[in-house]
Amino acid sequence: MSIHAVRQSQSHVVWDNSIEPVLHIKSGETVTFDCLDASNGQITPNSTVDVINSLVVTQLDQVNGPVFVEGAAPGDTLQIDVLSVVPASWGWTACIPRFGLLADEFPEPALKIWKLDIENGVTYFDEEKKIKIPLKPFAGEMGVARGKKGAFSTIPPYATGGNLDTKHLTAGATLYLPVEVDGALFSIGDGHAAQGEGEVCGTAIETPMTVSVRLTVRKDRPYTKTPHFSTPKFSLDNEEYYCTTGVDSHMRIATRAAVRSMIDFLCAEHGFSRVEAYMLCSVVGDLRLHEVVDMPNYVVGMMIPRSILGASTKIKSRL
Incomplete structure (x- = not known):
């Protein structure tokens, strides 16, 4: 079975079925993609927070491809078996102004550069406090071209995939996408070394992959x-979890309340700044719907594994 490769330079920043494919393959063949991080190379291991204000937003969330799969036609399904995902030795997490669930509460830019221990599959959020995070790499963007003509941003997700940001799509997972154009025109990108469900500040541990x-x-x-x-x-x-909740008749308001409460907890009990706590929520905190049937209110939870908090936790001795 043939194995094909797509280079970093073979990328695009919109979903558009008029983009010429960089590769034609047969159904069932394997493709290896060499992808830049979601900043499209604008952020490097040596970047400072100043880079956030100079980001060219139209160049963010690029994807590599597209790949034309022979035999794919509208109405079919493209099966994507994720065989391996290898992140780089570094990554970044940022608060980007006007972006993220609590953008109005975090208007200032922030940037954290991570060193990723690929061999041991971990990284440290705060080594002194022993806040160690396991690496669970996946591609945040996997999608096929839409049937509609025109250019569509890669930042939101669509029925045809795209920026799904689903942390369960690690090696060993299988994704199924509806095909809307001949050849499917599959593309992939947005490497994440770790991410909480919801990616609340708008970035995970972004990394080349x-x-x-x-x-x-x-x-x-x-x-x-x-x-x-x-x-x-x-x-x-x-695993044991600590969970905060939000309760409201509007799901977005409940979700914001749950995250805000977790930020308050992390600041009070673990000595983080608010922006540090917000970024930690984005990397390891999982948003869950706990209650959706007893109207008019929804209960949304933000859950963080207590093992992540390590020796820094004060609440451990109280439980």
């Missing part, structure tokens, strides 16, 4: 109208 996927045309899944995926086996390993 090398990712390999197998692309297969499926004619037997007419029900795939939006992204579907299956995960590899995983367990919670008896």
